[in-house]
Amino acid sequence: xxxxxxEIRDLxxxxxxxxxxxxRVSLSARRGxxxxxxxxxxxGKTTTLMVIAGFEAPDAGLVxxxxxxxxxxxxxxxxxxVVFQNYALFPHRTALQNVMFPLLMRKVPRAQAARKAAEMLxxxxxxxxxxxxxxxxxxxxxxxxxxxxxxVFDPTLLxxxxxxxxxxxxxxxxxxxxxxxxxxxLHVTTVFVxxxxxxxxALSDRIVVFEGGRIQQDATPLxxxxxxxxxxxxxxxxxxxxxxxxxxxxxxxxxxxxxxxxSRVLPQQAQVLPNGQGTLLLRPEALAPAEADAPNRLxxxxxxxxxxxxxxxxxxxxxxxxxxARIGGRAAQGIGAGAQVPLGWRPDAAHLIGA
Amino acid sequence: xxxxxxxxxxxxxFAVPAARGTWRPWLLVAPLLAFLAAFFLVPLxxxxxxxxxxxxxxxxxxxxxxxxxxxxxxxxxxxxxxLLVAVLTLLLGFPLAYAMAEAGPRMAALMMxxxxxxxxxxxxxxxxxxxxxxxxxxPIAWLSATLLGGAPPELLFTRFxxxxxxxxxxxxxxxxxxxxxxxxxxxxxxxxxxxxxxxPVSVFRHVILPLAAPGVVNGLTxxxxxxxxxxxxxxxxxxxxxxxxxxxIGHQVEEFLAFGEASALSVVLLASTMIxxxxxxxxxxxxRLWG
Ligand SMILES: Nc1ncnc2c1ncn2[C@@H]1O[C@H](COP(=O)(O)OP(=O)(O)O)[C@@H](O)[C@H]1O
Ligand SMILES: [Mg+2]
Numbered sequence: 087x088x089x090x091x092x093e094i095r096d097l098x099x100x101x102x103x104x105x106x107x108x109x110r111v112s113l114s115a116r117r118g119x120x121x122x123x124x125x126x127x128x129x130g131k132t133t134t135l136m137v138i139a140g141f142e143a144p145d146a147g148l149v150x151x152x153x154x155x156x157x158x159x160x161x162x163x164x165x166x167x168v169v170f171q172n173y174a175l176f177p178h179r180t181a182l183q184n185v186m187f188p189l190l191m192r193k194v195p196r197a198q199a200a201r202k203a204a205e206m207l208x209x210x211x212x213x214x215x216x217x218x219x220x221x222x223x224x225x226x227x228x229x230x231x232x233x234x235x236x237x238v239f240d241p242t243l244l245x246x247x248x249x250x251x252x253x254x255x256x257x258x259x260x261x262x263x264x265x266x267x268x269x270x271x272l273h274v275t276t277v278f279v280x281x282x283x284x285x286x287x288a289l290s291d292r293i294v295v296f297e298g299g300r301i302q303q304d305a306t307p308l309x310x311x312x313x314x315x316x317x318x319x320x321x322x323x324x325x326x327x328x329x330x331x332x333x334x335x336x337x338x339x340x341x342x343x344x345x346x347x348x349s350r351v352l353p354q355q356a357q358v359l360p361n362g363q364g365t366l367l368l369r370p371e372a373l374a375p376a377e378a379d380a381p382n383r384l385x386x387x388x389x390x391x392x393x394x395x396x397x398x399x400x401x402x403x404x405x406x407x408x409x410x411a412r413i414g415g416r417a418a419q420g421i422g423a424g425a426q427v428p429l430g431w432r433p434d435a436a437h438l439i440g441a
Numbered sequence: 442x443x444x445x446x447x448x449x450x451x452x453x454x455f456a457v458p459a460a461r462g463t464w465r466p467w468l469l470v471a472p473l474l475a476f477l478a479a480f481f482l483v484p485l486x487x488x489x490x491x492x493x494x495x496x497x498x499x500x501x502x503x504x505x506x507x508x509x510x511x512x513x514x515x516x517x518x519x520x521x522x523x524l525l526v527a528v529l530t531l532l533l534g535f536p537l538a539y540a541m542a543e544a545g546p547r548m549a550a551l552m553m554x555x556x557x558x559x560x561x562x563x564x565x566x567x568x569x570x571x572x573x574x575x576x577x578x579x580p581i582a583w584l585s586a587t588l589l590g591g592a593p594p595e596l597l598f599t600r601f602x603x604x605x606x607x608x609x610x611x612x613x614x615x616x617x618x619x620x621x622x623x624x625x626x627x628x629x630x631x632x633x634x635x636x637x638x639x640x641p642v643s644v645f646r647h648v649i650l651p652l653a654a655p656g657v658v659n660g661l662t663x664x665x666x667x668x669x670x671x672x673x674x675x676x677x678x679x680x681x682x683x684x685x686x687x688x689x690i691g692h693q694v695e696e697f698l699a700f701g702e703a704s705a706l707s708v709v710l711l712a713s714t715m716i717x718x719x720x721x722x723x724x725x726x727x728x729r730l731w732g
Contacts (some may be wrong), residue, residue, distance in 0.1 A: 141632055141636075162635045162641075164636070167637075168633060175633075188638050191637060191643060235637065290555075309662075322452075371718070
């Protein structure tokens with residue numbers, strides 16, 4: 087593959103011989119790329135990571151890093167940095183000793199290892215905590231030590247398995263930025279696992295969506311959000327209105343949409359829809375207070391309003407279907423349950439998913 | 442005990458849990474305390490008193506113990522044997538505990554049953570079993586006679602036989618101590634060590650061993666202390682010339698009715714045990730001894 091630094095092809099893995107934890111998983115990453123595995127619990131993200139790291143052997147398929155097949159290479163010879171969900175620090179060693187460990191394993195002289203480890207601790211903002219044991223550090227600090235330890239030996243790849251899962255929301259967001267900053271600074275090819283779609287959106291160059299051991303979609307965050315390939319992806323990433331649609335005039339881009347009647351859609355999308363049947367994805371923010379020239383219009387009978395300050399979510403019914411619309415906070419002032427709100431949407435703000 | 446004290450009975454909504462908590466647990470352990478007082482503390486007190494009063498008041502027995510070569514030799518012998526047994530149970534028990542910690546849940550359960558099974562048989566029975574195995578007409582004697590010819594080696598009533606039997610009897614304590622410590626090591630910690638470049642031998646040396654150290658100390662202390670006071674096994678199958686202190690105490694009472702001397706020896710044994718446990722407690726905390 088062109089410029090693929092990490093290459094995974096047709097991985098199959100079953101733990102029990104019956105159900106497939108991984109079912110023909112293929113993906114690749116360029117050097118320095120930040121790829122996120124996103125998917126619900128049990129979808130095969132960790133298994134894929136463990137196969138890459140060498141802790142699980144695949145039943146079939148291959149993993150190549152920098153052009154080298156990893157088949158038969160034991161974990162300690164792969165040179166891959168792994169950050170586990172619960173940090174997995176050595177409890178009997180100080181933060182500095184934890185970070186020195188991979189260097190000592192590589193026969194780096196002790197003094198040099200200590201210097202390099204201290205630099206790495208500095209990079210993750212823990213310069214003054216080298217002498218503490220893991221139990222004397224907060225969750226976020228342990229996380230940073232684990233990150234420093236996985237990076238200090240210049241790994242070929244950095245793998246992170248839900249590293250922020252145990253942190254509270256503020257710390258999470260802070261650590262997301264931190265991880266992104268460090269990853270950019272070191273330009274290390276990174277695979278990050280999460281089940282949190284907003285985290286995936288915030289961090290990634292590319293998102294790989296997993297479900298049931300298969301890859302549902304592999305694309306940039308915006309592509310995943312705006313043009314999900316399956317209903318599963320549309321539902322899993324972001325808030326959505328999904329309505330059954332049947333194309334009535336492919337040339338002009340007219341579709342009969344559940345609850346909304348004949349609507350204008352993008353002809354180029356309408357024409358490629360198999361059998362002319364599919365699902366129309368309308369993100370809540372695609373529904374805007376109607377202006378005169380909006381090609382598709384509807385009136386939402388509001389049942390509930392959720393204010394977020396900067397925006398508000400209107401939940402109501404139109405044409406017998408429930409719809410969610412996200413409008414500006416200012417525009418939402420004065421709208422309450424029972425209001426009839428005219429809304430409109432543009433064909434290019436909607437997306438058709440093949441059935 | 443804390444769970445017992447919690448106000449979960451639901452009889453009165455306005456009860457003050459803290460006030461209740463102060464006397465309830467004591468009430469519950471009162472029968473046990475009474476039992477211990479009557480059958481343990483009182484006799485123990487008597488032993489203490491007897492050691493300085495029987496047959497006449499004074500510290501004569503202790504002076505005798507400290508100066509008499511025989512008693513000193515018995516004490517040294519006892520400590521050496523206990524140390525040897527503790528180290529042997531460690532060397533033999535570690536691979537087993539390690540295999541148990543590594544095994545799948547079913548295999549681990551099976552091994553646990555096998556290890557604890559010896560708890561179900563009285564150690565008197567196990568001691569007699571060794572008498573049969575090591576005896577003149579036992580399988581080892583037979584094997585040696587058939588293969589090598591000549592007189593079978595003297596296995597029974599030696600230091601070897603009592604050490605062997607005590608190792609066998611005490612090894613479950615060591616295995617359980619080690620197993621508890623090894624089980625507490627997170628698999629992810631071992632995996633992370635490997636991902637950081639440690640080959641299996643280094644993972645063992647730099648991660649598993651140091652993290653198992655509390656279990657090693659626990660096991661050694663437990664076996665050592667239990668072994669110090671061992672009576673039946675050394676008396677039944679040990680060397681009559683190399684007795685351990687508990688055997689000597691029994692001997693003093695049974696043969697010579699020397700209650701004062703026996704009491705003084707008991708006090709020395711008790712003090713030795715307390716010193717070992719005291720050192721352990723200062724270093725690690727006694728509440729951790731049983732895992
Ligand atoms: N060690 C294991 N033994 C048996 N089944 C496993 C094991 N690890 C994962 N699985 C199964 O494989 C599937 C994928 O799991 P996993 O890769 O951990 O998913 P994720 O990380 O996306 O939550 C799940 O159905 C899970 O139950
Ligand atoms: Mg997982």
